[in-house]
Structures are given as C-alpha cells and as structure tokens.
Amino acid sequence: MRINLGCQLQFSFPQETPMVAVLNVHYSHFGDLERPDFMVSSPSVPLESYRDGFGNWCTRLIAPSGDFELKTDGIFLDKGEPDPIAPGAMQFDVQHLPADTLVYLLGSRYCETDLLSEEAWHLFENTAPGWARVQAICDFVHGHVTFGYEHARATRTAFETMTERRGVCRDYTHLAIALCRCLNIPARYCTGYLSDIGEQGPDPPGDFAAWMEVYLSGRWWVFDPRNNTRRIGRILVARGRDAADVPLTQTFGKNTLVNFSVWANEVQENEGGMTLRVHGPN
Structure with missing residues (x-):
C-alpha cells in the first residue's frame, strides 16, 4: 500500500x-x-x-x-496491516527491564505518576499483568474521557484529564501512559500520521495523532487509547516521554x-x- x-x-x-x-x-x-x-x-x-x-x-x-x-x-x-496484537505479551518485573526503558517509568511534565499512583492500583490491581492490563487501561481511558477539539488545552496534564474527563488524543495518551507507569509498565508517547484507511467515514479534519508504545515481552507495542482499535496506516514521526519532548x-x-x-x-x-x-x- x-x-x-x-x-x-x-x-x-x-x-x-x-x-x-x-x-x-x-x-x-x-x-x-x-x-x-x-x-x-x-x-x-x-x-x-x-x-x-x-x-x-x-x-x-x-x-x-x-x-x-x-x-x-x-x-x-x-x-x-493493522497494528500488531499479542494478547500473551508479558510484563517484566522492574529489576529485569532493560536500562534504556527505565526512563519511561518515571513521571514527566504531562504524566504525574505521583498524583495517579494510588488510583491506578485501585483501578487495575486485580487485572492480569501484561497485555490484558494495558488493554484494561486503554478501555478505561477510552470510556472515561470525552473527545472534542473544543476541549484542546496545551497545558492539560494526565491528572487533569482524569478529573476533567475530556480532551483530545494527546490527553488520552498522557493519561494512559501515566497509569501504565504507575503500574511499572514502561510507556512512551508517540506522534505521527494516522490514516482512516479501512475506517468508515466521514473523515475528520486532518491532524497529527498521538498514541503510546508500551514495553512487553522484550519489545515495544502500539496502543491507542483515543481510538482503542487496531488501525491501518499508522506512521511514526516522533516519540518521547510525553508531548513536551516532541x-x-x-x-x-x-x-x-x-x-x-x-x-x-x-x-x-x-x-x-x-x-x-x-x-x-x-
């Protein structure tokens, strides 16, 4: 294609x-x-x-x-092809993670792990570690936050998204990243092109999209809490700790x-x- x-x-x-x-x-x-x-x-x-x-x-x-x-x-x-899927992908204990993934466990400008840690464990402690836990986080964020371009605010953080329950794709992504990090799952912010190939119209206004990658079973996997589906035509431009890096x-x-x-x-x-x-x- x-x-x-x-x-x-x-x-x-x-x-x-x-x-x-x-x-x-x-x-x-x-x-x-x-x-x-x-x-x-x-x-x-x-x-x-x-x-x-x-x-x-x-x-x-x-x-x-x-x-x-x-x-x-x-x-x-x-x-x-759609984004890869691996339901059996495992979460590593922190002591077994590669050193270069550890930065993606830390709090950052838009992802306040200190403010969300208690709630993250309350919500997801009983989910199975690994792919199922990350998907549960995406399901929660997708249902918890209302999307709207009129809700865009450049300074909104993950904690504010959690409490305000509205935002755009970067806000969904920041919240999901922060929740993953609270549960010791390395997660990083991605921005790039996301086409509507294979999707039913009408097409939304053109814009760059945000999603996240999480580290499971020795590699990084794409998750998209905003759309919460596997998509075709996702093309990476940049990645970092959060939107402040990219x-x-x-x-x-x-x-x-x-x-x-x-x-x-x-x-x-x-x-x-x-x-x-x-x-x-x-």
Whole structure:
C-alpha cells in the first residue's frame, strides 16, 4: 500500500525567529519512504538537521519576519496491516527491564505518576499483568474521557484529564501512559500520521495523532487509547516521554499559526495514472 503523506504549516512572524521543527517520518521508517518527505520552506531558508536524544529527526532554522511556510510531502510504503496484537505479551518485573526503558517509568511534565499512583492500583490491581492490563487501561481511558477539539488545552496534564474527563488524543495518551507507569509498565508517547484507511467515514479534519508504545515481552507495542482499535496506516514521526519532548514546532519568539493542514492519502493506480483515495489523519 502506498500512502501520500505530508503537512503544510503557515506562520506569521513579527521578526526573525529561531525555530525547531519535528515533522519528518521517524528515521526508523526512512527505508519505507518511496519518496522522502523532505522539508521545504517558503521563503527558502537554510535548514540544519540533527537527531535528538530520543532518535527523532529535528530541523533547525531561522524563520524570517512576515509570512513563512513549512511543508513536507512524501510517499510511504505501508504493509496495509493493522497494528500488531499479542494478547500473551508479558510484563517484566522492574529489576529485569532493560536500562534504556527505565526512563519511561518515571513521571514527566504531562504524566504525574505521583498524583495517579494510588488510583491506578485501585483501578487495575486485580487485572492480569501484561497485555490484558494495558488493554484494561486503554478501555478505561477510552470510556472515561470525552473527545472534542473544543476541549484542546496545551497545558492539560494526565491528572487533569482524569478529573476533567475530556480532551483530545494527546490527553488520552498522557493519561494512559501515566497509569501504565504507575503500574511499572514502561510507556512512551508517540506522534505521527494516522490514516482512516479501512475506517468508515466521514473523515475528520486532518491532524497529527498521538498514541503510546508500551514495553512487553522484550519489545515495544502500539496502543491507542483515543481510538482503542487496531488501525491501518499508522506512521511514526516522533516519540518521547510525553508531548513536551516532541512538539511539532518549537518557536523561540512570538508568532501566529495562520494555517495548518495534514494529509495521509492512499494512492491508487488507474488506467490514466495515479489517483488518490483521501483518508485524513485523526
């Protein structure tokens, strides 16, 4: 399956402003790009790429004053299969976890394990450790939180999501991550494209999505508390402890985001050439 993916962000800057963008497909999937999603800017400015401490591709630049645009557009080769499932995947005792997973047991900016630990054990102590426990957490979060773009708030934490019972996909993810960590399950935050391939319409407005990965049976597994289903066409851009580690853009000065669009469209061939079947990320 071929997926045309990309994004377009339009800003207005009152003056020259340093900026970091994390908008390219994760390096671990670079080999799956038939056409790389290279970043371009308008007007054109020098772009400097580097890999951060979590392995994400980042781009440094200085945005000029006035109108400024960043855009990516590529073709991704996807297997067309849903997220893997392994009901028998086991949870490791903390003393047996690899050292590089331990950071994903700690509290972080949006995932306050200290405030949620008692409630996490109250809710899930009697669930079977491993896959079943993580799925129980996702089931709880999916049913506990009401989704709505009007509920978006950049400062909302996992504890606030628990008490307010509303949010967007990043809030669902932060709450599920925090509950997993409280129960000694390493969990990390992911952001990227999530197409609607295989889903019934209508398609929601295009946006990047958030989900989590948990460490069970010696590897990381995808879980999506917002949608709570196995999905086709999930393409990773960045991962970290929580959303604070993977902002799509970080600007070091005042700016206005004028327009924002994201696409992840299935490419189909017909007799006249290439066509696109549109599926917007959610």
